[in-house]
Amino acid sequence: MLQIKKTFILLLLLLVSARAAIAQSNIPATLDWGNNNNEPNNTVATKIIGITGDGFYMLRQKVLQNPNAKPRAWVEFFTKDMKLQRSEEMDLKYKGKQRDFEDIIMLGGNLYLLTSFNNTAKKRNYLFKQEVSSKTLTPTKNLDMISETEARNKEVEGTFAFRLSPDSSRLLIFNELPFEKKNPARFGFRVFDQNFSLLWEKNIILPYPNNQFTVEEYRVDAAGNVYLLGVLYKDEAKWRRRGNPSYQYVLLSYLDKGETVDEFRIDLEDRFITDLTFRNAKDGTLVFSGFYSDRGTYSIKGTYFFHLQPRTRQMSNRNATPFDFDFLTAFMSEKNREKAKEAEINNDRRRAPELYDYSLDELILRSDGGAVLVAEQFYIEQQTYRDYPFGYYPYGFYSPFYYNRYNNFQTDYYYHYNDIIVVNIRPSGEIEWSARIPKWQETRNDGGYYSSYAMANVRDKLYFIYNDNTRNYSGGRSNRVYSYGGGSGTIVLSEVNIRGEVYTWPISSNKDVGVITRPKMCRQIGRREMAVFGEHGRGYRFGSLKFE
Numbered sequence: 001m002l003q004i005k006k007t008f009i010l011l012l013l014l015l016v017s018a019r020a021a022i023a024q025s026n027i028p029a030t031l032d033w034g035n036n037n038n039e040p041n042n043t044v045a046t047k048i049i050g051i052t053g054d055g056f057y058m059l060r061q062k063v064l065q066n067p068n069a070k071p072r073a074w075v076e077f078f079t080k081d082m083k084l085q086r087s088e089e090m091d092l093k094y095k096g097k098q099r100d101f102e103d104i105i106m107l108g109g110n111l112y113l114l115t116s117f118n119n120t121a122k123k124r125n126y127l128f129k130q131e132v133s134s135k136t137l138t139p140t141k142n143l144d145m146i147s148e149t150e151a152r153n154k155e156v157e158g159t160f161a162f163r164l165s166p167d168s169s170r171l172l173i174f175n176e177l178p179f180e181k182k183n184p185a186r187f188g189f190r191v192f193d194q195n196f197s198l199l200w201e202k203n204i205i206l207p208y209p210n211n212q213f214t215v216e217e218y219r220v221d222a223a224g225n226v227y228l229l230g231v232l233y234k235d236e237a238k239w240r241r242r243g244n245p246s247y248q249y250v251l252l253s254y255l256d257k258g259e260t261v262d263e264f265r266i267d268l269e270d271r272f273i274t275d276l277t278f279r280n281a282k283d284g285t286l287v288f289s290g291f292y293s294d295r296g297t298y299s300i301k302g303t304y305f306f307h308l309q310p311r312t313r314q315m316s317n318r319n320a321t322p323f324d325f326d327f328l329t330a331f332m333s334e335k336n337r338e339k340a341k342e343a344e345i346n347n348d349r350r351r352a353p354e355l356y357d358y359s360l361d362e363l364i365l366r367s368d369g370g371a372v373l374v375a376e377q378f379y380i381e382q383q384t385y386r387d388y389p390f391g392y393y394p395y396g397f398y399s400p401f402y403y404n405r406y407n408n409f410q411t412d413y414y415y416h417y418n419d420i421i422v423v424n425i426r427p428s429g430e431i432e433w434s435a436r437i438p439k440w441q442e443t444r445n446d447g448g449y450y451s452s453y454a455m456a457n458v459r460d461k462l463y464f465i466y467n468d469n470t471r472n473y474s475g476g477r478s479n480r481v482y483s484y485g486g487g488s489g490t491i492v493l494s495e496v497n498i499r500g501e502v503y504t505w506p507i508s509s510n511k512d513v514g515v516i517t518r519p520k521m522c523r524q525i526g527r528r529e530m531a532v533f534g535e536h537g538r539g540y541r542f543g544s545l546k547f548e
Contacts, residue, residue: 027493027507028463028495029493029548030545031491031508031543032544033541033542033543034078034081034082034542034544037540037541038538038539039060042065043061044060044061046060046061046521047059048523048525055079056523057078059074061073071100072092073090073113074088075111075132078531082544087137088136088137094117097117100117102115102162107171107194108193108196111134112196113130114162115128116128116158118151118158125149125151125160130143146196146198147160147190149188150177160173161173162174165219167222170191170199170220171191171220173188180210181210184205184208185206185213186206187206187215188202188204189201189202191257193224207263212235213231213233214231215230216229216231217229227254227278228251229249229250229277229278232248234247248267248273250265250266255311262310264313271301272292272294273290274292274293275291276288276304276360277289277360281307285308286307286309287371288305288307289305289363289373290360290373291360292320294349294352295350295352298356299354299355299357300323301354303423304319304320305319305320305425317369317428319428321425321431323431325340328340328354332353339351356377357379361376362374364457366427368427370425370426376420376453377421378418378452380413380416381414382414383414415448416441417441418439418441419440420453420464422437433500435502437494440468440481442484443485444485444486446486450467450517451467451486452466452520453465453519454520454522454530458527461496462496464493464494465493467490467516469485469490470511472490473490489516491510492506493506513534513543515536515540515541516536517533528546
């Protein structure tokens with residue numbers, strides 16, 4: 001029943017999308033594709049590493065189908081006209097030893113290859129860097145060890161993570177140290193400048209038992225200060241229950257090269273903070289925003305927002321603002337809308353309208369101290385069923401062959417990437433407007449490979465590209481709406497302007513260009529340009545989407 005209701009809502013959403021596409025005929029962008037290229041067998045493009053004045057670098061990796069497979073990685077450079085100029089595989093061997101690939105980053109305008117080596121005899125994991133030539137795309141021969149950590153078990157301990165500051169001038173290397181049950185969690189921080197010189201390092205012990213704390217995210221600012229945002233649970237379950245909140249968010253700050261340590265706890269009393277993130281403003285202020293719910297952790301009622309001065313602990317502009325009733329109920333039937341209105345009047349939290357299964361993706365800071373939130377409805381459905389036999393069995397349906405086959409189970413995973421919401425928040429924390437971009441993507445057993453969206457921020461507008469079913473944009477079609485199921489489909493562009501108005505256009509057929517666009521691989525590469533990535537089979541290419 002729930003799925004039927006969601007399908008009905010999405011039907012209405014996409015009808016609104018189709019009307020929005022007709023409402024404005026002039027497409028504010030042009031898409032020009034570069035040359036088609038062939039990728040090495042069994043590899044996948046994983047990210048755009050960095051952007052230069054001449055083009056951009058892309059990372060490609062081997063698909064590891066078993067844990068014993070050797071990692072492989074390539075760096076590719078594309079010119080501004082989307083042509084592949086050079087592709088080089090990284091050498092991961094050193095003195096006969098195979099290293100593990102960690103990442104390739106751009107710091108201070110230079111490329112660096114990061115690899116690790118696990119010394120099982122010493123139970124240590126070592127992290128190395130090598131500068132990669134911007135011309136030849138080959139790493140230097142010298143290995144510089146920049147970090148090491150305990151690793152009693154290679155599979156579960158000793159991993160490294162990386163975070164660049166907003167201006168890409170500082171690098172944080174973060175690793176979780178081995179833990180023991182009910183003992184405090186331990187982490188290692190190492191902060192480097194844009195020349196890859198070590199600014200400070202410190203191993204820290206959190207003031208909470210490891211089984212009651214979960215790290216959500218960590219950031220480093222331009223001054224080299226580190227901030228860690230996590231969730232502290234009241235018990236060992238680490239489970240966000242219905243009823244009253246059983247957890248609270250905690251910010252841990254490490255200022256002055258780790259010498260000044262502070263803790264700041266964040267909650268909303270009897271409301272649930274369902275999602276929270278933060279950004280570093282230029283003046284050193286931390287801007288927090290996210291969603292809250294009156295019911296539980298799977299729905300959202302409105303936005304939560306505040307500013308925090310990390311040194312003085314002063315909180316300002318704190319505001320929890322509910323979404324407008326019309327925004328929450330815009331696509332309900334008249335009957336359900338009336339029930340929701342009655343629940344609002346009676347302050348019935350259990351029946352009051354909320355939005356479900358939204359994941360917070362972006363927090364964009366406004367120049368006046370406000371912010372813009374971008375979230376997408378995302379959830380996974382799991383269906384398990386018996387693999388019923390059809391065919392001949394030598395002893396009929398009572399054969400043991402039949403029952404062995406009959407008892408086999410098959411599990412399918414359905415990935416839902418649906419509509420996008422954009423929320424514009426004033427510096428006071430109040431919602432200025434909320435907008436919804438209708439989208440319906442449902443695929444099976446593919447991880448949503450061609451689903452979701454890419455976003456570009458162009459002057460006072462936000463642009464989103466994503467794949468949709470071509471039949472939704474065919475002239476003379478019926479009122480039926482079709483979901484995007486992972487095939488070729490049509491590339492669609494949606495615009496959200498400064499007033500929160502949404503316009504949508506189909507801009508290109510994937511079939512016509514011979515590739516399927518992967519929104520998760522697309523990236524804004526200029527003030528008015530986005531690199532659009534597409535692939536099909538072993539062929540791949542980039543397109544330049546230029547905005548007016």
